[in-house]
Amino acid sequence: MNITMTLNGKKISADIDADMLLIDFVRDHGCYSVKRGCETSNCGLCTVFLDEKPVLSCSVLAARADGRTVTTLEGLQEEAKEFGAFIADQGAEQCGFCNPGFIMNALALFRENEYPEEEEIREYLAGNLCRCSGYEGQLRGIQAFLAWKKEKSGKESEKS
Incomplete structure (x- = not known):
């Protein structure tokens, strides 16, 4: 077919x-x-x-x-690059095998809810298997990314 x-x-x-x-x-x-x-x-x-x-x-x-x-x-290299650096900074990419799927799901979460709470993050990403890190590094990476994004948007609105 x-x-x-x-x-x-x-x-x-x-x-x-x-x-x-x-x-x-x-x-x-x-x-x-x-x-x-x-x-x-x-x-x-x-x-x-x-x-x-x-x-x-x-x-x-x-x-x-x-x-x-x-x-x-x-197909999402620019969007993923910005977020992926925060995951790497938290040491959450030990073997890296789960990272692409994890990043895809995190980007989907951010598209659905720009600033999710911790419980929402945990719930949304529950279906991602990571055998290396225990997910705490990924969670810290997401939280650091969201904090940076809020700070960045605040500085951009100050310039306006």
Whole structure:
């Protein structure tokens, strides 16, 4: 079957098997930030945005993305770079395997709620598996990022 989608801003058409998963499709097209972890929709490593909403690409058939927009971390480099530095600063990227999925979910959270409370952060990111750090570094990184963002927006509004 032939499908067409917009992947990270680029229109792509491909002939696929009907049972191909979205994770395999995006990886076949060079999006290696999308990782295979549990293959049971429990770890968050394969998170992508499908029409701007986070989905687990190990649980979505590629055919379901036909005519839609798929965004991976490769398509969000500027947005992710700013936030990712705060995660790294807290030592939360020990092995780095979970980072792409974690960052994708954090960006989705920030799009939904610009300044979430700690409980909201914990709840939203509960589906991300990290075997190294115990999540406290990620939480500190998010909190530091949010504090920086608030300070930055305050300084920008003072200039106006």
